[in-house]
Amino acid sequence: MTTAHLPVPFDPDRAAEIAPLYTGAPTDWRAVIEGVAGCSPYLKSILERQSDWMIPALTQPETAIATLFAELRETPLEGLPKALRIAKARVAGVLGLLDAGNHWPLEKITGTLTDFADLSVDVAIKGLLAPEIARGKLPGMEPNDVSTAAGMCVLAMGKMGAHELNYSSDIDLICLFDESRFDPDTYHDARAVFIKVTRKMCAMLSDNTADGYVFRTDLRLRPDASVTPVCLSMEAAERYYESVGRTWERAAYIKARPCAGDLAAGERFLKALRPFVWRKHLDFAAIQDAHDMRLRIRAHKGLGGPITLPGHNMKLGRGGIREIEFFTQTRQLIAGGRDRDLRQRGTVEGLRALVAKGWVPEADADTLIAIYREHRKVEHRLQMIADGQTHDLPNTEDGFARLAAFLGQDVAELKALLEERFSTVHTLTEGFFAPKEAATEVDPDFGKAITARWPTYPALRSERGVEIFERLRPDILRRLQDAARPEEALNSFDGFLAGLPAGVQLFSLFEANPQLIDLLIDVAATSPALAKYLSRNSAVFDAVIGGAFFADWPGCDALATDLSDQIAAQPDYEAQLNTARLWQREWRFRIGVHHLRGLISAQETGGQYADLADACLKAVWPAVVAQFEAKHGAAPGRGAVVLGMGSLGARQLQAQSDLDLIVIYDAAGVEASDGRRPLAARPYYARLTQALVTAMTAPMADGRLYEVDMRLRPSGRQGPVATGFAAFKAYQRDEAWTWEHLALTRARAIAGRADLQTEIEAFRAQLLGDVGGRATVKADVQDMRARIADAKTPSGPFEAKLGAGRMQDIELTAQAAALVAGSTARETAAQLACGVAIGWWTDADVADLCDSYGLCWSVQAASKLVVEGAFDPQMSGEGARRFVLREAGAADMDALETELTVKAAQAAARIDATLEAK
Secondary structure (H helix, E strand, O other), X not given: OOOOXXXXXXXXXXXXXXXXXXXXXXXXXXXXXXXXXXXXHHHHHHHHHHHHHHHHHOOOHHHHXXXXXXXXXXXXXXXXXXXXXXXXXXXXXXXXXXXXXXXXOHHHHHHHHHHHHHHHHHHHHHHHHHHHHHXXXXXXXXXXXXXXXXXXXXXXXXXXXXOOOOOOOOEEEXXXXXXXXXXXXXXXXXXXXXXXXXXXXXXXXXXXXXXXXXXXXXXXXXXXXXXXXXXXXXXXXHHHHHHHOOHHHHHHOOOOEEEEEOHHHHHHHHHHHHHHHOOOOOOOHHHHHHHHHHHHHHHXXXXXXXXXXXXXXXXXOOOXXXXXXXXXXXXXXXXXOOOHHHOOOOHHHHHHHHHHOOOOOHHHHHHHHHHHHHHHHHHHHHHHHHOOOXXXXXXXXXXXXXXXXXXXXXXXXXXXHHHHHHHHHHHHHHHHHOOOOXXXXXXXXXXXXXXXXXXXXXXXXXXXXXXXXXXXXHHHHHHHHOOXXXXXXXXXXXXXHHHOOOOHHHHXXXXXXXXXXXXXXXXXXXXXXXXXXXXXXXXXXXXXXXXXXXXOOOOHHHHHXXXXXXXXXXXXXXXXXXXXXXXXXXXXXXXXXXXXXXXXXXXXXXXXHHHHHHHHHHHHHHHHHHHHHHHHOOOOOOEEEEEEEHHHHOOOOOOOOOEEEEEEEEOOOOOEOXXXXXXXXXXXXXXXXXXXXXXXXXXXXXXXXXXXXXOOOOXXXXXXXXXXXXXXXXXXXXXXXXXHHHHHOOOEEEEEOHHHXXXXXXXXXXXXXXXXXXXXXXXXXXXXXXXXXXXXXXXXXXXXXXXXXXXXXXXXXXXXXXXXXXXXXXXXXXXXXXXXXXXXXXXXXXXXXHHHHHHHHHHHHHHHHHOOOOOOHHHOOHHHHHHHHHHHOOOOXXXXXXXXXXXXXXXXXXXHXXXXXX
């Protein structure tokens, strides 16, 4: 311990008077004691009264404080008020010396003060409840219920909740009780006792006696404090927050922590409150709420105007502690619902988490953290000097001299540092909170007929929605005017705005992230279908702000792990399914935007959409199984496997694809499950499969995952929805039609028991090898082509899927080549290559077929992203046409029509020749 930076006595002439206070103190502590006593009458008073305890405590402060805490826990109720006050003086005194001597860091000082506050509240309520229980005033409670305070819990709020208490802090508490521990008939008796105990606890801690006080307690953060009792039931509190809870209350609960009484009940209450505190979507509307709150505080406290040091409030003034806390908490509220790592109670911890997740620049956070600690140090010294909950800087030069001496600085240096810190905080935080006024000019007549109807739209019916949108409107109109086709862009944006059910959250998101407006206009001008999707699912914009939206594609395994983790964190099955829908929606939007922006090709989108579907099945299937097993017991035998068929099996989906699935199970001779409601094996797996289909297709609050088609199962619609493995093998060997074997060439196991997946794939490979040589394959495929042509009419010249020589025709022929070759290849290009091995085609033939197929796929993938039905250039906007042409590599629509027609005719001719050949 050195004394180079320790405070010096404010009045050196009083050294002789102060010296007796540290008689017997270790030599290296004497300068600290002398400086503290000279600067802080409060700590000098404690030293005078408690030196016999404090001087020895300085040698082993952790041990001394731990012993003090243990003694308090054993103190009887009648001696508790005095013991708490003496303990408070001792803790405050020794921590003051440790702080002034730079022996303990800020977090350890504030944390220990908070630990003492926790203990004080806990021993007070348990001590007061014990006689009430003994006298039978709490029906049904026994002496051993004192350990859990008979269901009463105290939540620490504010700085106490964050383990950040000052020397002279009030403690903000919310007192609740678990009403479920009492019969309805005894509820009111219990409530009365808890209210009485709460009042007595506050008096025990707050009353100023000859021994001082422990903590001033503030209960005004409870729900509707002006009309509710000081202790209320958890159920009543939940109802309040669900119905009328406000943003400032959400912010307050960031730091909320059970600190006394029934801690487990308190944790359950906070868990139930998570949806209120942490919104599932990015909540940029919280910025305006926080800004309004700051302005109200400034107005109420008279803290507006420029920064002047005399009397400046370290906590609430401009550039003060609250600015840093608001900045941190508001950022946490914005994104904490999506990212649990941001749910930190402490200010420093919160800022560091925000940096780690890319929400705050590291340099800004480092600056705010350093200033926050210095602000708190100054705040502590002010409170030590005044022995009160003050945050105001001195108004006199003598006052500044005392404060500077206590901080080990000269007055000029301190003032310069304070001014610099206040200005820096104000600069870093004010720009985040204050709404930006639009500084842009637009043609006042641009789109007047369209914009005139905007006030009638649902998104602009709330006063707040209108207020935010009016700030955005000039910038939106300017960006629309800058589009390649302004009127078309305006019409597309109008369609988006008309379909938007609410506006406050999205408009706040745009205001905080104006680059999203460009993305929206780009999407609207190119893809009305995607814009319409956005109006119904605007929360997908959250993903763009999340940090990794433009990162490399993570792959199926990483996606499945991510979704599985998110599902596992949900409290119930419904929440799991909604989570999957939100998650899929964001990744699907990402693929679409990357495709529109030219970041990935049409061919890459096929694989990415397939990865997304795979990940959903891999993550949702275990959740479905777990939910089903909870009712009916574990699956009989070896379980089931979900197979992807068709385009999913071939790993080539587009934006509007549904999923072709079949389910195969192996009961392994087990007749039935053994759960609460057992089922025989066959209906068990049939109903489990139906549960999967429902989980994927049911329209829930956040939409549906996918449409599912199970017609490729054995016997089609007439067959059971789930097929036993033995029956599946027998059917495929003895009864299946050629078209079913063709479908099997693209089958792929996606989810379910791994060893069963391996066996199914081994059987598929064996079967394809066994049946590939059938002489009827060509004739059967010709018959299928004719049936398809009769049943399905192409939509027009730009039809990419249906018609001779187009996608479906080439796919069918490719499957035939793979079947004849006995190949396990699934992708169309690999199956076409099998045609070379069996002598159907040359390498040049396959290259031409792949080229034709690639053109069709590019048109199909692009058109399904920009329009909902068939692609008709005459009915599509210029942006959609340009996008399709870009993907197809064509100069104009006439050229594209010609190229599609020519290549389809060439492919059809080659297929005809192949299938007709003997």
